Amino acid sequence: MAELQVDENTSSRKSSSAEEETCKDPDRLYDDGEKSIIGEQLDQHQSTATIRKPYTCDQCEKSFWSSGILKRHKRTHTGEKPFTCDQCEKSFSRSGYLKVHQRIHTGEKPFTCDQCEKSFSHAGGLKIHLRTHTGEKPYSCDLCEKNFSQSSHLMTHKRTHTGEKPYTCDQCETSFTDSSSLKRHKIIHTGEKPFTCDQCEKSFSQSSNLKIHKRTHTGEKPYSCDQCEKSFTESRSLKRHQRTHSFDQWEKEFSDSYSVKLHQPTHTGEKPDFCAHSEKSFREPDHMGENLH
Incomplete structure (x- = not known):
């Protein structure tokens, strides 16, 4: 019986040791290797880990259930990074x-x-990807109720409310809400065009521009007008097109109102346009013009 108890504790220690490597923040993910996310096992582990936490950080007063985790936590304060990649340092x-x-x-x-x-x-990465299939968006903005599949996307979105733009170009001082937007922007200065079409070898500075360009080869036009069913390869072309409908409608309304205004005097007998030269009144300005000749 005692032997079984030892085995269980040993197993528990091994399990905890494996998990504690990534037990930091369940809402974060490995990006450049500095962030982690693990699944339901982490949640279960954390619930048991909160029972007793005798090891407290003397800098931020956070508590931990093992000295090893406390030691690793302290690196967030010291900035120590003792594990180095032997290929890129x-x-x-x-x-x-x-x-x-x-x-x-x-x-x-x-x-x-x-x-x-x-x-x-x-x-x-897999857990986040699975949300593209399930449609799950567990991270909600408390200001506009928009939902996101990743906590990092929510963080970036919130900057649209605060106006914060922490990523600044060192060449022109333009600022951005996220690092990827800054990275894309910097290509403007370098002239680099790393995205090449595999069908015609045309190159682009942005992957999104390459994606749009490829539609010239495939014939794909995913943006359709809901008023005339015309389709376009990109959203901005659709927006430009939709303005023609807005203008046509405005022109029609203007034309109709002008016609009504001209027609009404035929019933009322009103002659609103007065010619100072002949001292005559006319229903329509064109008729007044004819009088001058």
Whole structure:
């Protein structure tokens, strides 16, 4: 019986040791190897981990259930990154982060979607990807109630409310709400066009522009006008087109109102246009013009 108890504790310690490598924030994901997300097992682990936390950080008073986790936590204050990639010399605060990062070099993608067979280098990437199939958007903006599939997308969105633009170009001082927008912007200065069409070898600075361009080869026109059923390869072309309907409607309304205004005097006998030269009144300005000749 005692032997069984030892085995259970050993198993528990092993399980905790494996999990504690990524037990930091369940809403974050591995991006450049510095962030993690794991599934339901982490939630279960955290619920048991909150029972007793005798190890407290002397800098922020956060508490932890093991000295090892406290030691790793303290690196967030010191900035220490003792785990270094031997291929690109990038450093990480945890061995688990390094392990995930190394898959960039090896190309290993052990986590595969069972619905579309797309593969990922880490479990967090798969979990987020699965939301494209389920439509799940668990992160809600408390200001406008928009929902997002990723916490990072919510964080970026919130900056549209606050006006915060923390990413600034060092060449022209233009600022952006997220790092990817800044990265895309910098290509303007370098003239780089890294996105090349595989059918005509035309190159583009933005992947979105390449995507639109490819529709000239496929004939795809996904943006359709709901008034005349004309289709377009990009949304801005549709918007320009829709203005023609707005103008046509305005022109028709203007024309109709002008015609009504001219017609009404035939019933009332009113002659609102007065000619100072002949001292005559006319129902229509054109008739007054004819009088001058």
